[in-house]
Amino acid sequence: MVGRRGLLKFVAGPPFLVLAAFLLVPLVLIAAFSFRAGSGALGPTDPWVPTVEQYAEALGTPAFMRRLGLSIVTAALVAGLATVLAYPVAYFLTFRAGSRAPLYLTLLLIPFAVSYLLRVMAWKVMLGPEGGINSLLSAVGLTEEPLQLLLYSRPAVIITLVYIWIPFAALPIYAAMQRIERHQLEAAADLGAGPWARFWRVTVPLSLPGTLVTFFMVFIPTIGEYVTPDLVGGTDGSMYGNIIQGFFTRSANWPMGAAMAMIMLVLTLVVVVVALRIIDLRRVTA
Amino acid sequence: MIGIGRTRVPLRGFYVAMLLLLYLPIGLLFVFSFNAATTLSFPLTSFTTDWYASVLGNGPMLAAARNSLLIGVASASVATAIGALVALAVLRFNFRGRRLLLALAGLPLLVPYVVLGVAFFLLFVTLDVPRSLLTVIVGHTVVAVPFATLILLARMSGLDPALEDAAMDLGASYPVALRRVVLPLTGPSLLAAWLTCFIVSFDEIALAIFLVGGDPTFPVFLYGQLRFAQRLPVLIAGAVLLMLGTIALTLIITRLRGRED
Numbered sequence: 001m002v003g004r005r006g007l008l009k010f011v012a013g014p015p016f017l018v019l020a021a022f023l024l025v026p027l028v029l030i031a032a033f034s035f036r037a038g039s040g041a042l043g044p045t046d047p048w049v050p051t052v053e054q055y056a057e058a059l060g061t062p063a064f065m066r067r068l069g070l071s072i073v074t075a076a077l078v079a080g081l082a083t084v085l086a087y088p089v090a091y092f093l094t095f096r097a098g099s100r101a102p103l104y105l106t107l108l109l110i111p112f113a114v115s116y117l118l119r120v121m122a123w124k125v126m127l128g129p130e131g132g133i134n135s136l137l138s139a140v141g142l143t144e145e146p147l148q149l150l151l152y153s154r155p156a157v158i159i160t161l162v163y164i165w166i167p168f169a170a171l172p173i174y175a176a177m178q179r180i181e182r183h184q185l186e187a188a189a190d191l192g193a194g195p196w197a198r199f200w201r202v203t204v205p206l207s208l209p210g211t212l213v214t215f216f217m218v219f220i221p222t223i224g225e226y227v228t229p230d231l232v233g234g235t236d237g238s239m240y241g242n243i244i245q246g247f248f249t250r251s252a253n254w255p256m257g258a259a260m261a262m263i264m265l266v267l268t269l270v271v272v273v274v275a276l277r278i279i280d281l282r283r284v285t286a
Numbered sequence: 287m288i289g290i291g292r293t294r295v296p297l298r299g300f301y302v303a304m305l306l307l308l309y310l311p312i313g314l315l316f317v318f319s320f321n322a323a324t325t326l327s328f329p330l331t332s333f334t335t336d337w338y339a340s341v342l343g344n345g346p347m348l349a350a351a352r353n354s355l356l357i358g359v360a361s362a363s364v365a366t367a368i369g370a371l372v373a374l375a376v377l378r379f380n381f382r383g384r385r386l387l388l389a390l391a392g393l394p395l396l397v398p399y400v401v402l403g404v405a406f407f408l409l410f411v412t413l414d415v416p417r418s419l420l421t422v423i424v425g426h427t428v429v430a431v432p433f434a435t436l437i438l439l440a441r442m443s444g445l446d447p448a449l450e451d452a453a454m455d456l457g458a459s460y461p462v463a464l465r466r467v468v469l470p471l472t473g474p475s476l477l478a479a480w481l482t483c484f485i486v487s488f489d490e491i492a493l494a495i496f497l498v499g500g501d502p503t504f505p506v507f508l509y510g511q512l513r514f515a516q517r518l519p520v521l522i523a524g525a526v527l528l529m530l531g532t533i534a535l536t537l538i539i540t541r542l543r544g545r546e547d
Binding site: 007008015018020025027030033043091097105106107114122166199225226231248 | 301305387399407412431495496521
């Protein structure tokens with residue numbers, strides 16, 4: 001590789017500098033602000049008194065910890081449902097769609113290109129008191145009064161987020177299934193395995209890494225959601241992210257907000273480390 | 287698969303049902319965007335294109351769309367350049383920080399956006415930089431980097447380094463080899479990476495809420511207007527118009543990436 005070595009600093013230097021300055025430094029700043037005493041919009045020139053009181057208060061406030069727990073459950077439900085619904089779709093694309101697979105894949109991905117807010121609004125309309133589901137129910141005569149429960153609830157948040165993630169969720173599973181060698185399935189058949197035995201003992205284990213990637217790639221962004229809960233969740237469906245965002249807007253309290261964000265960051269990184277332990281990345285990217 | 291039996295699970299039916307479920311809510315919005323009533327409910331009243339006409343006369347909405355366009359172009363350009371450099375450094379150079387660089391380039395995918403939003407917010411507060419379109423560009427560039435990096439890593443890992451070596455044996459310097467050999471071979475992927483980053487930025491809201499100043503992006507503008515129920519049809523019409531653009535871009539990306547495989 002003569003003639004390359006001297007160029008390393010020009011190739012690796014700029015991305016290192018940009019990512020250090022605009023990714024690492026900001027994350028370190030959250031930590032710095034989270035260990036400050038006081039409350040309100042404390043700027044960098046206000047006094048810096050080191051303390052752990054923000055963490056003591058955040059972890060000691062049951063309402064906050066309850067929201068955190070609910071957010072974890074919500075994210076796990078959304079990721080689990082999106083994965084389970086996307087799995088048969090990926091299976092269909094890989095093993096049944098044949099030469100039309102690219103077309104079917106594109107059809108699946110088009111809704112993913114529709115603006116996120118538009119898709120949330122679509123469910124706001126679907127679930128609203130005069131919306132799609134209620135109009136349908138009353139048209140069929142099942143209900144006389146519109147169901148008020150549908151919108152502004154935790155189920156509304158879960159339905160909307162599952163809807164948003166399904167097209168993406170199929171992708172890592174599809175990629176993993178495409179790498180399954182057909183002769184492995186044929187070998188299993190030769191050895192007497194029926195369709196279901198082959199599915200459970202060949203297809204599922206070999207597609208597991210991609211399936212887990214899907215789960216975690218939906219879980220991580222969902223745990224920090226605050227826009228969808230704000231639009232369709234109401235007070236019942238509001239999440240931990242809404243509390244964090246509130247500390248930087250409605251009721252400015254930056255050190256407290258920073259501590260809450262830090263708790264979420266650490267929790268997410270723990271999830272990532274656990275995920276990397278379970279998923280053999282070489283099998284996913286190979 | 288020839289010759290081995292299948293289960294009788296109606297997978298095609300499941301796929302079709304999923305597609306219907308995915309398209310129905312969006313289709314419903316599309317229908318309402320041509321309905322004369324301001325409330326989005328059945329029964330439909332009469333057909334109108336007024337909502338679309340009033341999008342064109344809605345100054346703040348058009349300004350927000352322009353802001354998003356500008357932010358998307360700027361952040362996609364920088365993010366694609368960074369992604370290309372990361373891919374090149376990781377695949378063609380052996381150095382101590384190699385794994386760290388790769389981890390940094392992927393990190394934005396692993397941090398919830400509300401945390402990144404807080405991080406950028408505090409960065410600009412500390413630097414005493416007032417929030418503006420520029421601060422949104424910084425945030426969107428960082429979150430687009432993993433997408434550019436992944437797309438370009440996938441493409442460039444399939445390129446034989448011997449191609450560059452051959453060019454250099456024939457007297458080209460490394461930058462010339464990159465420009466004359468690697469660039470033409472990765473062109474479609476670079477474009478696909480750029481378009482992906484553009485869409486990521488154009489549709490992004492959770493970070494932008496923390497980073498916008500007085501000039502909103504299109505999603506932030508929509509978000510702010512959603513509380514006014516009677517404006518909903520116009521907002522939907524505007525969003526539908528932009529949606530047609532992003533769908534076209536997505537189809538282009540699919541074609542670009544499909545051609546190289």
